[in-house]
Amino acid sequence: MTSVKTEVVGSALWIRLNRPERRNAYDEAMAREIAEILDDAAAYRAVVVTGEGGSFCAGGALSNLSRPTKSEMRRLYSASLKLFDAVRGCPRPVIAAVNGPAAGGGNELIVACDLAVAGRSATFGQTGPRVGSAPVTGATNVMGVQIGEKRAKELSLLCRRYSAEQALDMGLVNAVVDDDQVEATARAWCEELAALSPRYLEIAKISSNIWWNAARDSFSNGVGMLIQAIGSEDMIEGATAFLEKRKPTFAAPE
Template sequence: MPDVVVDRIGDTLWIRLNRPERRNAFDPAMSAAVVEAFEDAASARAVVLTGSGGSFCAGGSLQQLSTPTTGQMRGLYQSSLRLFDAVRSCPRPVIAAVNGAAAGGGNELVVACDLAIAARSATFGQTGPRVGSAPVTGATNVMGVQIGEKRAKELAMLCRRYTAEQAREMGLVNEVVDDDALEDTVTAWCDELARLSPRYLEITKISSNIWWNAARDSFTNGLGMLVQAVGSADMVEGATAFLEKRKPSFPGPE
C-alpha cells in the first residue's frame, strides 16, 4: 500500500494520505512522499490535501515515542517540518479537504493549508501535552494569527476536541458541508481558482506567508527543545498511555 496516492483530476492535483490503519498519521516516509508529490504542483492550478479511510490525519506517528531514540525523533520532527514547509512554499493554493479527524500534527496541517473545507463529521484538536509532546510547528504560533491567541492556546494546551462547525466559527476552516458533498464542494472551489491568474495567485500566496515566515525560527527552536526532551518520563508516559488507550499519569513538576 502506498503511503500517499496522487491523482491529477483536470487542473487539480489531489494528494491523499493513505495509511488508514493508523488514521493517516505521518512518519518520515509518508512526509517525504507528500513533499515529493508537491514538487509536481506547479503544473496544476490548485492542490487538495485529504485523507483516506474516513480520517484526515492523526499527526505524527506515535509508535516510536514509547521507546524513543534521539535520532528517530529528530528525523520525525525534521520530516514533519519539511512537510509543512512544502505546503506553504507550494506556488499553488492548497486546500485541506478535511474528511475526518484532524488531530495533533494533522490539525497543524490544516493550519498550514491556505484554505480548508471540512466534512460535517470532521473533528479538530491538538494532542501534544496529552501524549508527551508540544505542537510547536503551527499551533503555538501561526494558529494564533488565524483564530486568536487565547483560542489557539486553548487548543494547544487543553487538547480538547472540536466539531467542524466549531472550527468554522473560530476561523480554522472556511466552510463546513455534509460529508457526501465534500469532494464536490472542494472541486467547485478548485474550479473557481482555475479561472483566476495563477501568477497573481502565487504572488498573493507568497505575500501571505509573512506570519509563517516570521514564526519559522520559533518552529526550529521548538523542535530543538523537543529533541532535548526525547526519552523524558513525560514523553514515554504520554505515548505509552496513548498506545495502551488509557489516561496518562504524568509526574509532577520537577
C-alpha cells in the same frame, strides 16, 4: 501499502493520505513523500490534501514516541517541518479537504493549508501535552494569527476536541458541508482557482506567508526543545498511554 496516493482531477492535483489503520498519521518517509509531491506541483492550478478511510490525519505516528531514539525522532521532526514548509512554499493554493478527524500534526497541517473545507462529522484539536509532545510547528504560533491567541492556546494547552462547526466559528476552516459534499466542494474551489491567474495567485499566496515566515524561528526553536526532550518520562508515558488507550499518569513537576 502505498502511503500516499495521487490523482489529477481536472487541473488540480489530489494528494490522498493512505494509512487508515493509523488514521493517516505520518511517519518520516510519508511526510517526506508528501513534501516532495508538493515541491513538484507547479504544473497544476491547485492542490487538494485529504485522507482515506474516514480520517483526515492524526499527525505524527505515536509508535515512535513510545520507544524513541534520538536519530529517528530528529528525522521525524525534521520531516514534519519540511512537510508544513512545503505546503506553504507550494506555488499553488493548497486546500485541505477534511473528511474525518484531524488531530495533532493533522490539525497543524490544516493551519498550514491555504483553504479548508470540512465535513460535518470532522473533528479537530491538538494532542501534544496529552501524548508527550508539544505542537510547536503551527499551533503555538501561526494558529494564533488565524483564530486568536487565546483560542490557539486553548487548543494547544487543553487538548480538547472540537466539532466542524466550532472550527468554522473559530476561523480554522472556511466552510462546513455535509460529509458527502467535501470532495465536491473542494473540486468546485479548484475550478474557481483554475479560472484565475496562476502567476498572481502565486504572488498573493507567497505574500500571505508573512506571519508563517515570522514564526519560522519559533518552529526551529520548538523543534530543538522537542529534540532535547526525546526519551523523557513524559514523552514515553504519554505515547504509551495513547497506544494502550488509557489516561496518562504524568509525574508532578520538579
